[in-house]
Amino acid sequence: MHKRRGWTLVALSGLVVVMAGAFGAHGLQGHVAPRLLEAFETGVRYQAWHTLAAMAVLIWRAQQPLKGQRAVLWLWSIGMAAFSGSLYLLALTGAPWLGPITPFGGLLLMAGWLTLAICAWRQRPAH
Template identity: 85%
Template sequence: MTHRGGWILVALSGFVVVVAGAFGTHGLQGHIAPRLIEAFDTGVRYQAWHTLAAMAVLIWRGQQALKGQRAVLWLWGLGMIAFSGSLYLLALTGAHWLGPITPFGGLLLMAGWLTLAWCGWRQRPTD
């Protein structure tokens, strides 16, 4: 993933966060069960936080490219698709078979955070 491609994907993810958040607030109220709206909102919240975190990693990559930063972005990207995407689909379709995909997405998100910690650990001090 290039820096340009990374920024495009982060921008699109941010766009989806805004659209999904508005849809969850204005389009789903009264149409689906409150517990499904909560699941949808959880997907939006996790996607928003990881979009912001990915922006920070892209800025860091622009200043100092380190081994593993790209892996962080991929893990978070796939994790957002699996975690948030499965929650969006679960809320919209009620397809409970999507349930096992959500924790897998969560594991990808966690793996991204651990990979980020590894990148930080490997970063050489600038002093």
């Protein structure tokens, strides 16, 4: 992922986190079932944490580019879109067909973390 593209995606994800969090707290309260509001909030929380983690990987990548960092960023980006996006849409529409998309997004997020672990393990120690 190109530096400019990566930082742009992270910034837009952060924007969505703030907007979705505010919408969930002020726009959905009392308009959707509590379980759907909880699902929406879970999507916001996971997106927020992965946005922060992606920022850390971008900083690490700028200091020490390593094979695998780019894959981590892509896995998290697609995973956030699938995981959080499906939860947002589920809360807004109640469409049950969105249910299977959420675990797929979660698997992508986990794959990103595993890829990060492998990438870190392969890093050469500084002498």
